[in-house]
Protein backbone atom coordinates (compact mmCIF):
# COMPACT_ATOMS: atom_id res chain seq x y z
CA UNK A 205 0.00 0.00 0.00
CA UNK A 206 1.92 3.04 -1.20
CA UNK A 207 -0.39 5.95 -0.44
CA UNK A 208 -1.89 5.43 2.99
CA UNK A 209 -4.35 8.29 3.61
CA UNK A 210 -4.76 10.28 6.80
CA UNK A 211 -7.85 8.35 7.94
CA UNK A 212 -6.07 5.07 7.45
CA UNK A 213 -2.95 6.31 9.27
CA UNK A 214 -4.95 7.52 12.26
CA UNK A 215 -7.05 4.38 12.39
CA UNK A 216 -3.97 2.12 12.18
CA UNK A 217 -2.20 4.06 14.97
CA UNK A 218 -5.27 3.97 17.17
CA UNK A 219 -5.76 0.20 16.68
CA UNK A 220 -2.07 -0.51 17.27
CA UNK A 221 -2.04 1.53 20.51
CA UNK A 222 -5.05 -0.17 22.07
CA UNK A 223 -4.59 -3.68 20.73
CA UNK A 224 -4.13 -6.75 22.94
CA UNK A 225 -1.20 -8.80 21.54
CA UNK A 226 -2.62 -11.58 19.37
CA UNK A 227 0.13 -14.10 19.98
CA UNK A 228 0.96 -16.81 17.43
CA UNK A 229 -1.32 -17.63 14.54
CA UNK A 230 -3.76 -20.32 15.66
CA UNK A 231 -3.47 -23.77 14.08
CA UNK A 232 -6.58 -23.23 11.98
CA UNK A 233 -4.70 -20.56 10.00
CA UNK A 234 -1.64 -22.67 9.19
CA UNK A 235 -1.23 -23.47 5.50
CA UNK A 236 1.01 -25.64 3.31
CA UNK A 237 3.91 -24.16 1.39
CA UNK A 238 3.16 -24.06 -2.33
CA UNK A 239 4.93 -26.89 -4.18
CA UNK A 240 3.98 -29.71 -6.57
CA UNK A 241 3.85 -30.28 -10.34
CA UNK A 242 0.45 -28.69 -10.88
CA UNK A 243 1.49 -25.64 -8.86
CA UNK A 244 4.60 -25.24 -10.99
CA UNK A 245 2.61 -25.71 -14.23
CA UNK A 246 0.09 -23.01 -13.30
CA UNK A 247 2.90 -20.63 -12.33
CA UNK A 248 4.69 -21.21 -15.65
CA UNK A 249 1.47 -20.75 -17.61
CA UNK A 250 0.76 -17.39 -15.96
CA UNK A 251 4.31 -16.19 -16.71
CA UNK A 252 4.19 -17.43 -20.30
CA UNK A 253 0.83 -15.76 -20.93
CA UNK A 254 1.94 -12.61 -19.05
CA UNK A 255 -1.11 -12.80 -16.80
CA UNK A 256 -1.61 -11.74 -13.19
CA UNK A 257 -3.51 -13.70 -10.59
CA UNK A 258 -5.06 -12.44 -7.40
CA UNK A 259 -3.76 -15.66 -5.83
CA UNK A 260 -0.21 -14.29 -6.03
CA UNK A 261 -0.89 -10.57 -5.79
CA UNK A 262 -2.98 -10.94 -2.64
CA UNK A 263 -0.65 -13.59 -1.17
CA UNK A 264 -3.62 -15.87 -0.82
CA UNK A 265 -3.12 -18.58 1.81
CA UNK A 266 -4.88 -21.16 -0.40
CA UNK A 267 -2.49 -20.98 -3.31
CA UNK A 268 -0.99 -24.44 -2.66
CA UNK A 269 -4.42 -26.07 -2.55
CA UNK A 270 -6.01 -24.19 -5.46
CA UNK A 271 -3.10 -24.31 -7.88
CA UNK A 272 -2.55 -27.97 -7.18
CA UNK A 273 -6.17 -28.44 -8.28
CA UNK A 274 -5.30 -26.33 -11.34
CA UNK A 275 -7.64 -23.47 -10.37
CA UNK A 276 -6.62 -19.84 -10.23
CA UNK A 277 -8.30 -16.44 -10.23
CA UNK A 278 -7.19 -14.21 -13.08
CA UNK A 279 -6.59 -10.57 -12.28
CA UNK A 280 -7.07 -8.50 -15.43
CA UNK A 281 -6.47 -4.83 -16.33
CA UNK A 282 -2.89 -4.85 -15.07
CA UNK A 283 -1.27 -5.04 -11.66
CA UNK A 284 -1.54 -1.39 -10.59
CA UNK A 285 -4.70 -0.26 -8.81
CA UNK A 286 -6.00 3.31 -8.68
CA UNK A 287 -7.33 2.82 -5.13
CA UNK A 288 -5.62 2.46 -1.75
CA UNK A 289 -7.58 -0.08 0.25
CA UNK A 290 -6.05 -0.68 3.67
CA UNK A 291 -6.09 -4.48 3.46
CA UNK A 292 -4.93 -5.08 -0.09
CA UNK A 293 -1.45 -6.01 -1.25
CA UNK A 294 -1.89 -4.92 -4.88
CA UNK A 295 0.34 -1.95 -5.88
CA UNK A 296 -1.40 1.45 -5.94
CA UNK A 297 -0.70 4.06 -8.58
CA UNK A 298 -1.74 5.35 -11.98
CA UNK A 299 -1.77 2.55 -14.56
CA UNK A 300 -0.40 3.44 -17.98
CA UNK A 301 -1.66 0.77 -20.34
CA UNK A 302 -4.75 -1.06 -21.44
CA UNK A 303 -3.91 -4.52 -22.76
CA UNK A 304 -6.49 -5.29 -25.44
CA UNK A 305 -5.03 -8.75 -26.05
CA UNK A 306 -5.48 -9.79 -22.41
CA UNK A 307 -8.96 -11.38 -22.89
CA UNK A 308 -7.57 -13.77 -25.51
CA UNK A 309 -4.69 -14.86 -23.26
CA UNK A 310 -7.06 -15.36 -20.31
CA UNK A 311 -9.34 -17.56 -22.40
CA UNK A 312 -6.39 -19.54 -23.85
CA UNK A 313 -5.31 -20.21 -20.26
CA UNK A 314 -8.82 -21.24 -19.20
CA UNK A 315 -8.70 -23.76 -22.06
CA UNK A 316 -5.25 -25.00 -21.14
CA UNK A 317 -6.22 -25.46 -17.49
CA UNK A 318 -9.46 -27.19 -18.61
CA UNK A 319 -11.47 -25.12 -16.15
CA UNK A 320 -15.16 -25.86 -15.67
CA UNK A 321 -15.63 -22.60 -13.78
CA UNK A 322 -13.45 -19.53 -14.34
CA UNK A 323 -13.14 -16.59 -11.94
CA UNK A 324 -11.90 -13.26 -13.27
CA UNK A 325 -11.28 -10.20 -11.18
CA UNK A 326 -9.39 -6.94 -11.71
CA UNK A 327 -7.72 -3.98 -10.15
CA UNK A 328 -9.71 -0.72 -10.04
CA UNK A 329 -9.17 1.41 -13.13
CA UNK A 330 -10.91 4.61 -12.07
CA UNK A 331 -8.97 6.60 -14.66
CA UNK A 332 -10.81 4.82 -17.50
CA UNK A 333 -14.23 6.07 -18.56
CA UNK A 334 -15.76 2.60 -18.31
CA UNK A 335 -13.54 1.47 -15.39
CA UNK A 336 -12.36 -1.43 -17.57
CA UNK A 337 -15.85 -2.93 -18.06
CA UNK A 338 -15.16 -3.48 -21.77
CA UNK A 339 -12.26 -5.83 -21.01
CA UNK A 340 -14.40 -7.84 -18.58
CA UNK A 341 -17.09 -8.08 -21.24
CA UNK A 342 -14.57 -9.26 -23.81
CA UNK A 343 -13.25 -12.01 -21.52
CA UNK A 344 -16.79 -13.33 -20.96
CA UNK A 345 -17.70 -13.05 -24.65
CA UNK A 346 -14.61 -14.94 -25.79
CA UNK A 347 -15.05 -17.53 -23.08
CA UNK A 348 -18.62 -18.22 -24.27
CA UNK A 349 -17.36 -18.59 -27.84
CA UNK A 350 -14.37 -20.78 -27.13
CA UNK A 351 -15.17 -22.68 -23.94
CA UNK A 352 -18.99 -22.85 -23.90
CA UNK A 353 -19.14 -25.46 -21.13
CA UNK A 354 -17.18 -23.31 -18.69
CA UNK A 355 -19.23 -21.18 -16.30
CA UNK A 356 -17.87 -17.69 -15.71
CA UNK A 357 -17.78 -15.64 -12.54
CA UNK A 358 -16.56 -12.07 -12.55
CA UNK A 359 -15.54 -10.30 -9.36
CA UNK A 360 -15.91 -6.68 -10.34
CA UNK A 361 -14.92 -3.32 -8.86
CA UNK A 362 -17.73 -0.84 -8.16
CA UNK A 363 -17.10 1.17 -11.38
CA UNK A 364 -17.86 4.18 -9.16
CA UNK A 365 -21.51 3.11 -9.41
CA UNK A 366 -21.67 4.14 -13.10
CA UNK A 367 -24.57 2.35 -14.76
CA UNK A 368 -23.06 2.77 -18.23
CA UNK A 369 -20.25 0.44 -17.08
CA UNK A 370 -22.81 -2.05 -15.71
CA UNK A 371 -24.58 -1.97 -19.09
CA UNK A 372 -21.32 -2.91 -20.83
CA UNK A 373 -20.99 -5.92 -18.51
CA UNK A 374 -24.55 -6.93 -19.45
CA UNK A 375 -23.63 -7.03 -23.15
CA UNK A 376 -22.03 -10.38 -22.33
CA UNK A 377 -23.31 -11.32 -18.87
CA UNK A 378 -21.43 -13.73 -16.61
CA UNK A 379 -23.04 -16.67 -14.82
CA UNK A 380 -22.16 -15.19 -11.43
CA UNK A 381 -21.64 -11.51 -10.67
CA UNK A 382 -19.45 -11.10 -7.61
CA UNK A 383 -18.74 -7.82 -5.85
CA UNK A 384 -17.16 -7.79 -2.42
CA UNK A 385 -18.38 -5.54 0.38
CA UNK A 386 -15.15 -6.47 2.22
CA UNK A 387 -16.22 -5.09 5.60
CA UNK A 388 -18.92 -3.36 7.63
CA UNK A 389 -19.78 0.29 6.81
CA UNK A 390 -18.21 1.72 10.00
CA UNK A 391 -14.75 0.67 8.77
CA UNK A 392 -14.99 1.81 5.15
CA UNK A 393 -12.94 4.99 5.77
CA UNK A 394 -9.90 2.83 6.59
CA UNK A 395 -10.53 -0.42 4.74
CA UNK A 396 -12.05 0.86 1.45
CA UNK A 397 -11.62 4.65 1.56
CA UNK A 398 -12.68 5.27 -2.05
CA UNK A 399 -15.71 2.96 -1.88
CA UNK A 400 -19.21 3.46 -0.50
CA UNK A 401 -21.14 0.75 1.29
CA UNK A 402 -24.55 1.75 -0.10
CA UNK A 403 -23.14 2.11 -3.61
CA UNK A 404 -21.81 -1.46 -3.46
CA UNK A 405 -25.14 -2.78 -2.19
CA UNK A 406 -26.94 -0.97 -5.00
CA UNK A 407 -24.60 -2.54 -7.55
CA UNK A 408 -25.53 -6.03 -6.33
CA UNK A 409 -29.22 -5.17 -6.51
CA UNK A 410 -28.84 -3.72 -10.02
CA UNK A 411 -27.34 -6.94 -11.40
CA UNK A 412 -29.76 -9.13 -9.46
CA UNK A 413 -32.66 -7.25 -11.07
CA UNK A 414 -31.12 -8.03 -14.48
CA UNK A 415 -31.47 -11.73 -13.63
CA UNK A 416 -27.90 -12.65 -12.65
CA UNK A 417 -26.81 -14.82 -9.74
CA UNK A 418 -24.96 -12.58 -7.32
CA UNK A 419 -22.21 -13.09 -4.79
CA UNK A 420 -20.29 -11.03 -2.25
CA UNK A 421 -17.52 -11.52 0.27
CA UNK A 422 -16.18 -10.04 3.46
CA UNK A 423 -13.16 -10.35 5.74
CA UNK A 424 -13.56 -10.59 9.49
CA UNK A 425 -10.99 -9.89 12.21
CA UNK A 426 -10.26 -6.40 10.84
CA UNK A 427 -12.16 -4.48 13.56
CA UNK A 428 -15.83 -5.33 13.04
CA UNK A 429 -18.16 -6.75 15.71
CA UNK A 430 -20.35 -9.87 15.18
CA UNK A 431 -23.58 -7.82 15.34
CA UNK A 432 -22.29 -5.60 12.56
CA UNK A 433 -21.52 -8.67 10.43
CA UNK A 434 -25.04 -9.99 10.94
CA UNK A 435 -26.48 -6.59 9.94
CA UNK A 436 -24.31 -6.57 6.81
CA UNK A 437 -25.58 -10.04 5.96
CA UNK A 438 -29.18 -8.83 6.29
CA UNK A 439 -28.34 -5.90 4.01
CA UNK A 440 -26.89 -8.26 1.39
CA UNK A 441 -29.89 -10.60 1.43
CA UNK A 442 -32.15 -7.55 1.18
CA UNK A 443 -30.29 -6.49 -1.97
CA UNK A 444 -30.58 -9.91 -3.64
CA UNK A 445 -27.24 -11.52 -2.88
CA UNK A 446 -27.25 -15.31 -3.41
CA UNK A 447 -23.77 -16.40 -2.26
CA UNK A 448 -21.62 -15.10 0.57
CA UNK A 449 -18.00 -15.81 1.46
CA UNK A 450 -16.50 -14.93 4.84
CA UNK A 451 -12.83 -15.40 5.77
CA UNK A 452 -10.24 -14.21 8.28
CA UNK A 453 -8.34 -11.01 7.41
CA UNK A 454 -4.57 -11.53 7.42
CA UNK A 455 -2.25 -8.53 7.28
CA UNK A 456 -0.16 -8.87 4.08
CA UNK A 457 2.66 -6.56 5.28
CA UNK A 458 3.31 -4.32 8.30
CA UNK A 459 2.20 -1.33 6.20
CA UNK A 460 -1.36 -2.65 6.03
CA UNK A 461 -4.12 -2.48 8.61
CA UNK A 462 -3.42 -4.72 11.60
CA UNK A 463 -5.40 -7.86 12.40
CA UNK A 464 -7.81 -7.03 15.21
CA UNK A 465 -8.58 -10.62 16.29
CA UNK A 466 -8.45 -14.21 15.12
CA UNK A 467 -12.08 -15.18 14.62
CA UNK A 468 -12.79 -18.68 15.93
CA UNK A 469 -14.09 -21.53 13.75
CA UNK A 470 -17.23 -21.52 15.95
CA UNK A 471 -17.98 -17.89 15.06
CA UNK A 472 -17.51 -18.70 11.34
CA UNK A 473 -19.94 -21.61 11.74
CA UNK A 474 -22.47 -19.29 13.40
CA UNK A 475 -22.29 -16.89 10.40
CA UNK A 476 -22.92 -19.78 8.03
CA UNK A 477 -25.92 -21.05 9.97
CA UNK A 478 -27.41 -17.57 10.36
CA UNK A 479 -26.76 -16.76 6.70
CA UNK A 480 -28.58 -19.84 5.45
CA UNK A 481 -31.53 -18.98 7.73
CA UNK A 482 -31.58 -15.43 6.33
CA UNK A 483 -31.91 -16.74 2.78
CA UNK A 484 -28.44 -16.97 1.19
CA UNK A 485 -28.27 -20.02 -1.11
CA UNK A 486 -24.62 -20.66 -0.24
CA UNK A 487 -22.48 -19.38 2.63
CA UNK A 488 -18.81 -20.35 2.61
CA UNK A 489 -17.53 -19.25 6.00
CA UNK A 490 -14.29 -20.43 7.58
CA UNK A 491 -10.90 -18.93 8.44
CA UNK A 492 -9.12 -19.47 5.11
CA UNK A 493 -12.04 -18.68 2.82
CA UNK A 494 -11.35 -16.11 0.14
CA UNK A 495 -13.75 -14.73 -2.43
CA UNK A 496 -12.92 -17.33 -5.06
CA UNK A 497 -12.27 -20.27 -2.73
CA UNK A 498 -14.34 -23.28 -3.84
CA UNK A 499 -16.05 -21.02 -6.38
CA UNK A 500 -16.58 -23.95 -8.76
CA UNK A 501 -18.52 -25.78 -6.03
CA UNK A 502 -20.73 -22.74 -5.39
CA UNK A 503 -21.54 -22.59 -9.09
CA UNK A 504 -22.53 -26.27 -9.07
CA UNK A 505 -24.84 -25.69 -6.07
CA UNK A 506 -26.79 -22.84 -7.63
CA UNK A 507 -27.04 -24.02 -11.25
Ligand code: SF4
Nearest residue numbers: 259264266267270496
Ligand atom coordinates in the same frame (compact mmCIF):
# COMPACT_ATOMS: atom_id res chain seq x y z
S1 SF4 B 1 -8.76 -18.95 -2.97
FE1 SF4 B 1 -8.93 -17.77 -4.87
S2 SF4 B 1 -7.28 -16.26 -4.74
FE2 SF4 B 1 -6.81 -17.86 -3.23
S3 SF4 B 1 -5.47 -19.29 -4.37
FE3 SF4 B 1 -7.59 -20.03 -4.54
S4 SF4 B 1 -8.29 -19.20 -6.52
FE4 SF4 B 1 -6.48 -18.01 -5.90
